[in-house]
Amino acid sequence: xxxxxxxxxxxxxxYGQGQPADQSVTASIRAARTAGVxxxxxxxxxxxxxxxxLEDDGVVRxxxxxxxxxxxxxPIDPFMGKIEEGxxxxxxxxxxxxxLGKKLEDYRFVRRVLTIKTEEQEISHQDxxxxxxxxxxxxxxxELARFIQEASAQDLSMLARATEILALLKxxxxxxxLTREILFTGLRNNSLTQSWDYLARVVATxxxxxxxxxxxxxxxxxxxxxxxxxxxxxxxxxxxPRDLRHGPAVGRSAERNQ
Amino acid sequence: MDGNDEQNCIDRVLRGEVNAFGTLVxxxxxPIFNLMYRMAGxxxxxxDLTQETFIRAYQKLERxxxxxxxxxxxxxxxxxxxxxxxRKKTWNPESASTLNPESxxxxxxxxxxxxxxxxxxxxxxxxxxxxxxxxxxxxALILRYHDECSMREIAxxxxxxxxxxxxxxxxxxxxxxxxxxxGTHEPQKRSx
Amino acid sequence: xxxxxxxxxxPFRDSSAKVENTAYENNExxxxxxxxxxxxxxxxxxxxxxxxxxxxxxLEPKTVPGWVRIYRWALRPRTVTFQPLxxxxxxxxxxxxxxxxFQFGPWRKDPGSMDPRQASLIPVTFTLxxxxxxxxxxxxxxxxxxxxxxxMQQLGDRNTWALEIRLPEGRHEYAFLVDGxxxxxxxSSPFYQSDGFGNRNSVLFVSxxxxxxx
Numbered sequence: 317x318x319x320x321x322x323x324x325x326x327x328x329x330x331y332g333q334g335q336p337a338d339q340s341v342t343a344s345i346r347a348a349r350t351a352g353v354x355x356x357x358x359x360x361x362x363x364x365x366x367x368x369x370l371e372d373d374g375v376v377r378x379x380x381x382x383x384x385x386x387x388x389x390x391p392i393d394p395f396m397g398k399i400e401e402g403x404x405x406x407x408x409x410x411x412x413x414x415x416l417g418k419k420l421e422d423y424r425f426v427r428r429v430l431t432i433k434t435e436e437q438e439i440s441h442q443d444x445x446x447x448x449x450x451x452x453x454x455x456x457x458x459e460l461a462r463f464i465q466e467a468s469a470q471d472l473s474m475l476a477r478a479t480e481i482l483a484l485l486k487x488x489x490x491x492x493x494l495t496r497e498i499l500f501t502g503l504r505n506n507s508l509t510q511s512w513d514y515l516a517r518v519v520a521t522x523x524x525x526x527x528x529x530x531x532x533x534x535x536x537x538x539x540x541x542x543x544x545x546x547x548x549x550x551x552x553x554x555x556x557p558r559d560l561r562h563g564p565a566v567g568r569s570a571e572r573n574q
Numbered sequence: 575m576d577g578n579d580e581q582n583c584i585d586r587v588l589r590g591e592v593n594a595f596g597t598l599v600x601x602x603x604x605p606i607f608n609l610m611y612r613m614a615g616x617x618x619x620x621x622d623l624t625q626e627t628f629i630r631a632y633q634k635l636e637r638x639x640x641x642x643x644x645x646x647x648x649x650x651x652x653x654x655x656x657x658x659x660x661r662k663k664t665w666n667p668e669s670a671s672t673l674n675p676e677s678x679x680x681x682x683x684x685x686x687x688x689x690x691x692x693x694x695x696x697x698x699x700x701x702x703x704x705x706x707x708x709x710x711x712x713x714a715l716i717l718r719y720h721d722e723c724s725m726r727e728i729a730x731x732x733x734x735x736x737x738x739x740x741x742x743x744x745x746x747x748x749x750x751x752x753x754x755x756x757g758t759h760e761p762q763k764r765s766x
Numbered sequence: 767x768x769x770x771x772x773x774x775x776x777p778f779r780d781s782s783a784k785v786e787n788t789a790y791e792n793n794e795x796x797x798x799x800x801x802x803x804x805x806x807x808x809x810x811x812x813x814x815x816x817x818x819x820x821x822x823x824x825l826e827p828k829t830v831p832g833w834v835r836i837y838r839w840a841l842r843p844r845t846v847t848f849q850p851l852x853x854x855x856x857x858x859x860x861x862x863x864x865x866x867x868f869q870f871g872p873w874r875k876d877p878g879s880m881d882p883r884q885a886s887l888i889p890v891t892f893t894l895x896x897x898x899x900x901x902x903x904x905x906x907x908x909x910x911x912x913x914x915x916x917x918m919q920q921l922g923d924r925n926t927w928a929l930e931i932r933l934p935e936g937r938h939e940y941a942f943l944v945d946g947x948x949x950x951x952x953x954s955s956p957f958y959q960s961d962g963f964g965n966r967n968s969v970l971f972v973s974x975x976x977x978x979x980x
Contacts (some may be wrong), residue, residue: 397907398962404911405949407963415962432706438741452960468657470710471733485968488956503652504732513937514971520956543637544874588838590827607813621814628821640838673926700804700817719805747798754801 340514341372344379351383357392364403374409381416390423391441394448406489422457423447430459430472443476453483465495469503484516494533502540511546522553578642587635599628602645605721606652612704612712613656615636623659627652646723646730653713704752711746718743874951887932888972894918894927894952899944902927906940906967913943938968 347360361382365375378399385392395416402412426447430439450460463482468476478499485495498515502508515536522532532553539549588593606627610620631638631648638647704712710732716729717723729739787915892904902920908931918927927942939959942950949965951958957969 397910401905401911401961402963404905404913404943405961405963405965406947411963418962434710438738438745440738449959452962453958454960468654470653470657471738473735473738474733484957487958504658506650506654514973516957517971585838588828588830590829592822592825592827595825596818596822598822603813603817604810607817608810611811617814619813621817624813624817624820625824629824632825635828636838661840696804697808700801700808704805715805719802720808722806747801751797755797 317358340376341379344376344383348379348386351386353382353386353392357382357396360396361399364400368403370409377413380418381413385420388424390420391445393441394445395419417545419448423502425457426451426460429464433464434472439476443473446476448478449481450483453480454486455479455483463499466496467500467503469504474503474506474508477510477513478503481512481515485519488516488520490519490523490530491533494529495555498533498536498540501537505540505543507540507543509546512540513548518550518553518555521555527553579669581640584635584638584640584644586678587632592758595628595632598644598648602648603628604646609649609713610656612716613653613709623652623656627655630655642730643727645721646727649717649731650733654701657709699754703750706753707746707749711742711749714739714742715746715750739756770921887934888934889930890970890972891928891930892918892942892952893954894942894944895925896927896942896944897925897951899927901945902941903943903946904929904931905939905943908933908938908940913946918942933970933972935972938970940970940974941965941967 348358349355358379361375361378366380370378382392382395385395398416398419399412400413407415423444426444427439430444430447434475447460447464447566451457455463459482460479463479464475467475467478469478481499482495499508502512519532523529535549535552536545539546540551580598583594583597603624606753607620607624610618610623610627614620614623629646630651634651638644704715707715714728714732717728718725723731725736725743728734728743729736732739732742734742894902896902902918904916904918905911905913909916916929918929918930920927940952941961942952944950949961951966952968955968955970958966959969961967
């Protein structure tokens with residue numbers, strides 16, 4: 317697709333029309349490639365541009381933006397995803413650009429906070445994106461910075477998980493100070509492992525069943541202090557996996573729904 | 575002491591033999607004490623923290639997973655403790671030096687004395703350079719090259735993935751080389 | 767053919783007389799090698815005398831329940847030796863049992879129809895109640911927000927739209943695109959993510975593991 321685009325661009329140039337816009341798109345592609353933006357990403361962007369009939373100056377703008385992201389060693393995928401999402405939702409390009417700019421600032425902010433805390437910048441792109449994602453989940457920058465500063469965590473992946481859970485529990489109106497207690501316990505004991513990604517779902521269902529925040533927190537803290545499996549925490553609240561099914565049906569849904 | 579011996583020790587402790595824990599204390603008090611000294615800079619504080627580390631490990635011993643090596647688990651308890659303590663207190667580091675005049679005694683020849691002094695100076699320089707590194711990098715290097723831990727063990731001790739542990743060691747070594755050669759860099763803030 | 771072991775997973779070994787270099791370490795910068803040796807030989811401070819006694823004197827003997835000790839014993843890795851030929855009858859029974867189960871089990875699928883990559887994905891059914899809609903598509907982080915290919919089907923009651931797709935484990939963001947222009951979150955999901963454009967996307971967690979398949 318991208319190769320075809322280049323052929324078309326070069327053919328139109330060779331016939332002497334020499335449109336400056338094409339040249340600047342080409343130059344921007346070259347600059348982005350030099351900065352390290354991958355061919356896959358460039359192809360994806362060019363396909364999008366063709367599908368949505370973007371003007372050249374819009375394409376140049378996006379390419380220049382990607383160059384910035386790449387130069388700052390930030391993950392490109394979340395930004396590409398945001399462009400795809402915006403175009404699918406028929407959002408004007410100016411608005412998409414503004415949202416991209418804000419997201420870039422969010423990444424810079426989180427990175428700054430982490431640098432102050434750990435004096436190291438080695439966080440994986442995935443973990444960094446997770447922390448930035450919590451800002452879209454309803455956590456303010458101040459709340460996130462304070463949480464990161466106060467958390468005892470040597471493992472940044474675990475800290476990233478904690479920030480995500482922080483946002484999710486706020487969404488279901490779980491008591492905020494109990495949230496912090498649970499997460500700090502998990503971080504302190506290095507027990508907030510991957511299976512705890514599902515904590516917020518369990519909490520949401522528990523609250524619907526009128527189980528108090530205190531009781532939920534007590535069970536979670538106990539399990540995290542003792543490094544117990546997540547299933548034990550669920551069992552302590554009296555849940556089986558079947559009880560927790562809500563939202564889109566996960567599993568052999570087609571058979572169940574018949 | 576191999577893994578089996580350690581496990582047998584722990585089994586005896588869990589059967590009520592407190593003194594069996596002494597074997598583990600004897601085996602690992604030096605690296606834990608040195609960890610605490612690096613963190614706190616004071617012998618007294620390091621001794622207190624070392625004691626507390628072993629006590630906590632003893633209290634949690636049922637939760638220690640059989641088949642894993644004891645030292646990384648113990649180490650991670652100690653490191654957490656040291657970080658928590660740093661947050662609560664202000665430590666007063668003593669001026670630390672590996673340049674010990676007594677280490678020069680017993681040298682029979684001026685040449686030998688000179689060699690010993692050169693080596694001590696090298697260690698002093700190394701110690702200062704290590705001290706300038708962020709804790710996470712410094713400890714990864716010590717665990718790898720001084721305590722002879724595998725990457726898996728370092729990952730367990732520092733609560734990282736194995737690939738993150740490898741990155742720490744690799745980057746830590748680069749940083750150490752800069753500090754060791756340069757010696758003119760601004761000292762970095764200690765981070766816990 | 768055995769896999770080559772990653773040398774960095776082994777403990778670093780050194781002696782003052784000779785460094786046991788692996789081929790990997792032979793390629794390292796000499797400075798770095800010298801530093802590693804120096805770290806290895808760095809003298810340790812001695813722990814204060816009497817530390818062991820001081821620690822032991824503050825400990826009470828443990829009274830661990832028998833079942834904990836048995837559980838820990840069961841967790842210990844063991845070297846198992848066995849004579850393969852003695853296992854053959856048992857193995858044959860196992861294979862036969864599995865063959866029967868696969869013949870008659872409710873999960874039996876035509877082996878030709880299942881792409882091995884698909885087999886590792888987990889089925890998820892999305893539903894939306896929208897009687898006025900002319901068309902509904904599912905868009906999300908799993909399909910690059912592209913509505914094509916994820917058109918939902920209107921069910922018999924004409925109020926509900928549904929679609930089952932297979933997703934990898936993990937967290938996914940999604941929304942419904944109604945009539946090609948209206949973005950609607952999934953009311954049945956308690957979790958959201960602001961999209962920055964003034965809408966909210968819904969969030970879904972997909973897991974293979976039974977205890978967390980929620």
